[in-house]
Amino acid sequence: MSRGNINSILKEDRLFSPPTPFSEQSRIKSRADLNALTTDAKENNEVFWAKLAREKLDWQTPFTTILNTEHAPHFKWFEEGTLNISFNCIDRHLKNKADKTAIIFEGEKGDMRHISYQALHDDVCRLANGLKSLGIIAGDRIVIYMPMTPEAVIAMQACARIGAIHSVVFGGFSATSLRDRIEDAGATLLITADGGFRGGKIVELKAAADQALAAGCPSIKQTIVLKRTAHDIHWNTDKDIWWHDITANQSTECEPTWVSSEHPLFLLYTSGSTGKPKGIQHSSAGYLLNALTTVEWVFDIKDDDIFWCTADVGWITGHTYVAYGPLATGSTIVIYEGAPTVPDGGRFWSLCERHGVTIFYTAPTAIRALMKFGDDIPLSYNLEKLRLLGTVGEPINPEAWMWYHRIIGKEQCPIVDTWWQTETGAHMIAPVPGAIPTKPGSCTLALPGIEAAIVDEKGNEILEADVGGYLVIKKPWPSMLRTIWGDDQRYIDTYWAKFEGRYYLSGDSARRDKAGYFWIMGRIDDVLNVSGHRLGTMEVESALVAHERVAEAAVVGKPDEIKGEGIFAFVVLLGDRPEGGVNEALTQELRQWVSEQIGPIAKPDQIRYTDNLPKTRSGKIMRRLLRSIAKGEAITQDTSTLEDEDILKQLSGQA
Numbered sequence: 001m002s003r004g005n006i007n008s009i010l011k012e013d014r015l016f017s018p019p020t021p022f023s024e025q026s027r028i029k030s031r032a033d034l035n036a037l038t039t040d041a042k043e044n045n046e047v048f049w050a051k052l053a054r055e056k057l058d059w060q061t062p063f064t065t066i067l068n069t070e071h072a073p074h075f076k077w078f079e080e081g082t083l084n085i086s087f088n089c090i091d092r093h094l095k096n097k098a099d100k101t102a103i104i105f106e107g108e109k110g111d112m113r114h115i116s117y118q119a120l121h122d123d124v125c126r127l128a129n130g131l132k133s134l135g136i137i138a139g140d141r142i143v144i145y146m147p148m149t150p151e152a153v154i155a156m157q158a159c160a161r162i163g164a165i166h167s168v169v170f171g172g173f174s175a176t177s178l179r180d181r182i183e184d185a186g187a188t189l190l191i192t193a194d195g196g197f198r199g200g201k202i203v204e205l206k207a208a209a210d211q212a213l214a215a216g217c218p219s220i221k222q223t224i225v226l227k228r229t230a231h232d233i234h235w236n237t238d239k240d241i242w243w244h245d246i247t248a249n250q251s252t253e254c255e256p257t258w259v260s261s262e263h264p265l266f267l268l269y270t271s272g273s274t275g276k277p278k279g280i281q282h283s284s285a286g287y288l289l290n291a292l293t294t295v296e297w298v299f300d301i302k303d304d305d306i307f308w309c310t311a312d313v314g315w316i317t318g319h320t321y322v323a324y325g326p327l328a329t330g331s332t333i334v335i336y337e338g339a340p341t342v343p344d345g346g347r348f349w350s351l352c353e354r355h356g357v358t359i360f361y362t363a364p365t366a367i368r369a370l371m372k373f374g375d376d377i378p379l380s381y382n383l384e385k386l387r388l389l390g391t392v393g394e395p396i397n398p399e400a401w402m403w404y405h406r407i408i409g410k411e412q413c414p415i416v417d418t419w420w421q422t423e424t425g426a427h428m429i430a431p432v433p434g435a436i437p438t439k440p441g442s443c444t445l446a447l448p449g450i451e452a453a454i455v456d457e458k459g460n461e462i463l464e465a466d467v468g469g470y471l472v473i474k475k476p477w478p479s480m481l482r483t484i485w486g487d488d489q490r491y492i493d494t495y496w497a498k499f500e501g502r503y504y505l506s507g508d509s510a511r512r513d514k515a516g517y518f519w520i521m522g523r524i525d526d527v528l529n530v531s532g533h534r535l536g537t538m539e540v541e542s543a544l545v546a547h548e549r550v551a552e553a554a555v556v557g558k559p560d561e562i563k564g565e566g567i568f569a570f571v572v573l574l575g576d577r578p579e580g581g582v583n584e585a586l587t588q589e590l591r592q593w594v595s596e597q598i599g600p601i602a603k604p605d606q607i608r609y610t611d612n613l614p615k616t617r618s619g620k621i622m623r624r625l626l627r628s629i630a631k632g633e634a635i636t637q638d639t640s641t642l643e644d645e646d647i648l649k650q651l652s653g654q655a
Ligand code: PRX
Pocket: 270, 316, 317, 391, 392, 393, 394, 395, 396, 417, 418, 419, 420, 421, 422, 423, 443, 506, 507, 508, 520, 522, 523, 529, 532, 533, 534
């Protein structure tokens, strides 16, 4: 646990008030308006959510219970209610907005499509009928492993339409990661593509899917394959069906399957502090309610906005702020398939200009990477339509914040720094942009209805300014995770046990400043945040020790200018340590190996060979020591328990 010592952030006290033109036109215009909402939410928490649920969602059967706490921490929201998520995201807009563009798509190679709400409805229904024709029913699990094309959203929406539970696996994950997730979910169907275009190359999704299925996944009966790249792929006539064949003769009408509020909408695997990713299970009604309300409160979305969230649907951000939230409000979204640097570092800004993007939401790591290309590139595009900017996934350093503010936002766009997690389903701590002045690096205040606090080891609330502690949420909220798929005990142990069920434990540490603003300080568990994506140190360690030459491995994070955190691995080999600690060929092989086991994001940036790992008497790896070494800091920890001082030299790379 660290105690408020992120120096660059501590010194940051600049305050940026909402620009007047923005506030005047925003949904929530002033601090007083927001306070009224927050006070109402605090005093009448359940009634507050119930009112929103009635107002914002279309129900087939109205709910009668707001919140059932009988089996806490298994909370149930809006019981007895039935609805359909795809109906709420699409059908209900058809009366007034059938021709409105739902999705503006641009492929990496420059191909473009505009898909209206009517066309989206028709495509979703065709696929939903196709799924039904394969015997898929409500509750079945479908794994989606696709490029970032509209069909990824169509697949998610088609599952939702028939009550099937989707589990999207990020296209950058390896065959092994895909297999693990399919097997854990017991999925019966896989939806993939022949490939996708990214970084000037074809991402071989079908090849990885074939590899996953050849190695296991007995539950998968069929694979639907979207033709995206049209390059040669292996075809398995027993199991593979083309997307265009399964949808070809299907009706464009598919009666939504009405499911209960608590029906699982999706599973999404995320890293925890063990080697095994956890399948975070989300509900239907509660999830969509927070997805929708945060799009209104935090993104201040209006009917004529063009909203672009750059996240891939393989992450929670791509679920809540691409596939569900903005569609539930009947908005127009942008989807871009490729990398931000193809053909050059101006691609994002070029997309913003050409599609008239008004709200832009991305990760600090992308901002830092694009900032490196200099100011001239963004300055050569017309970004005048932008009115709001957002960030997510990791703390943003003030330098990147200021660049975003000045060069991209021209000092006219509020920046919403949104803190949330796969588990929370939607924004939890974030500025309401017309009402809350922002500070570079702070996610500001909890949203209405969300009671966030910082507590000490015993669970006592820390009210003192600038003292760090555990970031917790004190009350249940509609879009909270419901459990971990197939491992309910882990759900209880991870999120509720530490404070005996009193609070939801986020796993982050944070502090509040004198104004009550939250500053996220980082994870308190063994989870890394690489480019805004979570990775368990144990996951990378398990991948390393699975290599035939590795005996032991310890992985820690190291600050990285672009990625936020980089991966530093200390490795003990079977047999002798390489001469002078250097074996470049093996290092490359191990990096490649981890990439194949998990995915390229898990590739260690640095590997250091050592004869031993530093351990405590009870055999625990001294990670804090390794973290200091990885950062190149002076060692202040007690190292008297080390058997052999020479290890320190090896660990520090000096022998
Ligand atoms: O450590 C926090 C960091 O990302 C973690 C959640 O990761 P994930 O579930 O992959 O979801 C990322 C997208 C919501 C958090 O526990 N994090 C997320 N947003 C922020 C953040 N850290 C600082 N500031 C943020 N705005």
